[in-house]
Structure formats: C-alpha cells, structure tokens
Amino acid sequence: MSSTRDDLFSDHPDAHLDGSFDAPGGSGISGVTPDGAAWLASAGTYPRSTLTLWAERPQAPVVLPCGSVFDVVSTPAIFGRRMLDRLWHEGPGSGPVAVFRGRILMFTAPGTAHRLPSLLRWEEFGRTDGIPPLLCHGTGDAVTVPAPTDVDPQSPTPAGSRWLVAPDTRNPWLPGPEVLLWAAVRAARAAVRISIFPHPDQGAKVYDVSRRR
Secondary structure: OOHHHHEOOOOOOOEOOOOOEOOOOOOOOOOOOHHHHHHHHOOOOOHHHHHHHHHHOOOOOEEEEOOOOOEEEEEEHHHHHHHHHHHHHHOOOOOOEEEEOOEEEEEEOOOHHHHHHHHHHOHHHOOOOOOOOOEEEOOOOEEEEOOOOOOOOOOOOOOOOEEEEOOOOOOOOOOOHHHHHHHHHHHHHHHOOOOOOOOOOOOOOEOOHHHOO
C-alpha cells in the first residue's frame, strides 16, 4: 500500500462528516490490491465466488462474516478518526479501515469483538466516560465490505462505503483488543484537550504504513 493512499482523515476542509476524505483533485482513496481482495474473500464461505463477483463488478460491496479472518470494531466517525490518529502517530498503526454509513470500521484480530468490551469495563483503566459505544462484530456477525475499486466520485454508492486504509496483502497486520483499548482511551482523553482553533500544521494526515507491525 503506498503512502499516498493514506492521506486519510483529519479536520481538513475536504473531510466529510462520514469520516471519509477526498484527495486533491477530487479522487477518492485508491482500492484494494489483488492480494488484499483474496484476503477479504477468504473470510466468506465461497471465496472464489466473491472474487469472481469482484472481477465482474469491481465496484460492488459485499457482506462478509466476522470471527475467523477478522473482527470489526465500528465507531462513530469523529471518534474513530481520533482513534486512528492515536494509532498512527503514537502507536503501531492500524489494520484495514473502511467507512460505512457514517461509521468507521476497523478491521481487527479475531477475538477482539469478544475481548474488547470486557477490557473497557475494567476499573483499572480508569474513567471511560468519553468513549462512545463501540459496536464489536465477531463470530456470528457480518459486515458490509466496501468494493475493491472506488466508485466514480460523482456517483457515490448509496451505502456510502469506501476504504480509508485498503488491505494490500494476504496476511495484513491486525490490531488486537489491547491496542484498540489503548487507542480509545487516548482518543477520549485527547478530545477534552482539542482547541476550537486549528493547529498551525493542520491538514491531510499521511500515515507511513512501513511503520505498521
């Protein structure tokens, strides 16, 4: 995945309320690589059918089950953007990330959906009042996965789904529950320190994916 594809999200003038970001020139974040598509398809019961569908209709989103290849943590758009800022600027980076109907979907290690809620409830992590409800999708759940190829920016998909950090390998690094907990707590604490005035170097964020573990 190239770093130019990671000019993602900030309080940039071109950032949308759904958390997505238009790169200069109006084009969206580029799509999934063939290896990334194979990884996504492997989560389904019939991977070859999914890949065949994408070969014929590369702009078609699909529904895939969670729990075996990945879990998904869904956050409100603004809070999710803050979590991702923490992950990329202070932590190990993130796994694949998508936007769907105004929420940010973070693809995580299997088991995260089961473990993260209990971690959030532990008293030793202090007050978590600033953390909004996080929807954790694991075994028995399914999510809508954006199309491998971005749609025409003039004709967005009705579901409003798109990749922010597109999968690019057959074995992407995925954060676990402890990493997500850390990012959520940091994002909640940072929210109370945000100034009403923009930072002097505010702009599109560039995430160096070579740092990702």
